Amino acid sequence: MSQTVLVEKNERGYMKFILHRPEKRNAVSYQLMEEFEAALDQAAQDNDVKVVVITGYGDRAFCSGGDLAEFHSLYTEEESYGMLSKMGAILYKLAVFKKPTIALLNGSAVGGGCEIASACDFRLAKSGVKLGFVQASLGITTGWGGASILLEKIPYQSAMKLLLNGTIYTAEAAKELGFIDEVIQGDLEEWERFVDTILNREVGVLMAYKNLLINKWEETDLKGRMEMESRQCAKLWETDAHHQAVDSFLNKTK
Numbered sequence: 579m580s581q582t583v584l585v586e587k588n589e590r591g592y593m594k595f596i597l598h599r600p601e602k603r604n605a606v607s608y609q610l611m612e613e614f615e616a617a618l619d620q621a622a623q624d625n626d627v628k629v630v631v632i633t634g635y636g637d638r639a640f641c642s643g644g645d646l647a648e649f650h651s652l653y654t655e656e657e658s659y660g661m662l663s664k665m666g667a668i669l670y671k672l673a674v675f676k677k678p679t680i681a682l683l684n685g686s687a688v689g690g691g692c693e694i695a696s697a698c699d700f701r702l703a704k705s706g707v708k709l710g711f712v713q714a715s716l717g718i719t720t721g722w723g724g725a726s727i728l729l730e731k732i733p734y735q736s737a738m739k740l741l742l743n744g745t746i747y748t749a750e751a752a753k754e755l756g757f758i759d760e761v762i763q764g765d766l767e768e769w770e771r772f773v774d775t776i777l778n779r780e781v782g783v784l785m786a787y788k789n790l791l792i793n794k795w796e797e798t799d800l801k802g803r804m805e806m807e808s809r810q811c812a813k814l815w816e817t818d819a820h821h822q823a824v825d826s827f828l829n830k831t832k
C-alpha cells in the first residue's frame with residue numbers, strides 16, 4: 579500500500595507534509611489519518627523543525643475532504659461519529675501544534691480539505707484555486723471541528739458566509755473574506771518568501787507565541803466545542819439528505 583502522506587524535511591527549517599492520494603484528489607482515508615498524525619508527532623519531536631507546511635500532491639487538489647467512497651459505508655450516527663471524532667482529534671492536535679503551521683493550497687480544497695486548512699495558522703493559495711466548505715450542500719456540517727476552529731480565526735460574518743452557503747469560492751474571493759492570507763501568482767514555490775522572516779526567528783520565540791493561542795483555546799475548551807461539532811454532524815450524517823447527496827456524487831456520470 580503506498581504512502582498517503584509524504585514527509586519532506588527542508589534544511590531551511592520547515593517540514594512539508596504532502597497529502598498523497600492523487601487518484602482521489604488527496605481525499606482523507608483512515609490510512610491517511612494515521613500517517614498524518616504520525617507526521618505531526620515526528621515534526622513535534624524534531625528540534626530542527628520550526629514550521630510545518632501541509633500541501634497536496636500534484637496540481638489538481640490540496641484535499642477533497644473525506645473519502646466519500648470509503649466513508650459511505652458509515653451509515654448511522656454512531657458509525658460516523660467514530661470517524662468524525664477520530665479526524666477531529668487529529669485536527670485539534672494540528673490546531674494546537676506547538677510551532678507555526680501553514681496550509682499551502684496547490685489545488686482545490688473542498689469539505690474537510692478546508693477544515694484541515696482552517697486548523698493551520700496561515701493559508702496560502704495558488705491563484706485560481708477553488709475552495710469551499712461544501713458540507714452544507716451534502717446535508718451535513720463540518721464534522722472534524724473545522725467550523726469551531728474557523729470561528730476562532732476570521733470574523734464570524736465571513737465564517738458564517740463560508741459555512742452556510744456551502745459553495746465554492748476562488749482563492750481571491752476567500753482572501754477578501756480573510757480565509758486566505760496570501761494568493762500566490764505564478765510559481766507556487768514563491769510561497770517560501772512568506773516564511774523567510776519567520777524561519778530566521780528562534781524556535782523558542784515561535785513556540786512562545788503559539789503557546790499564547792494554545793492557552794486561550796484550552797481555557798475556552800476548543801476541544802470540547804470541536805467534539806460537539808462532530809456529534810452534531812454525526813446526527814445529520816444518518817439523514818436521507820446526506821446519503822442521497824453522496825450517492826449522487828459517487829454515481830455521477832462524466
Ligand SMILES: CCCC(=O)SCCNC(=O)CCNC(=O)[C@H](O)C(C)(C)COP(=O)(O)OP(=O)(O)OC[C@H]1O[C@@H](n2cnc3c(N)ncnc32)[C@H](O)[C@@H]1OP(=O)(O)O
Binds near residue numbers: 639644712713721827
Ligand atoms: C467527512 C468530512 C466532510 C467532507 O469532507 S465531505 C466530502 C466533501 N468533498 C467533496 O464533496 C469532494 C467532491 N470532489 C470534488 O468536488 C472534485 O473531485 C474536486 C475535488 C473539485 C476535484 O475535481 P476534479 O479535479 O475535476 O476531479 P474529479 O471530480 O474528476 O475526481 C477525480 C477522482 O477523484 C475522486 N474523488 C474526488 N473527491 C473525492 C472524495 N472526496 N472522495 C472520494 N473520491 C473522490 C472522484 O470520484 C474521481 O474518481 P474517478 O476518477 O471517477 O474514479
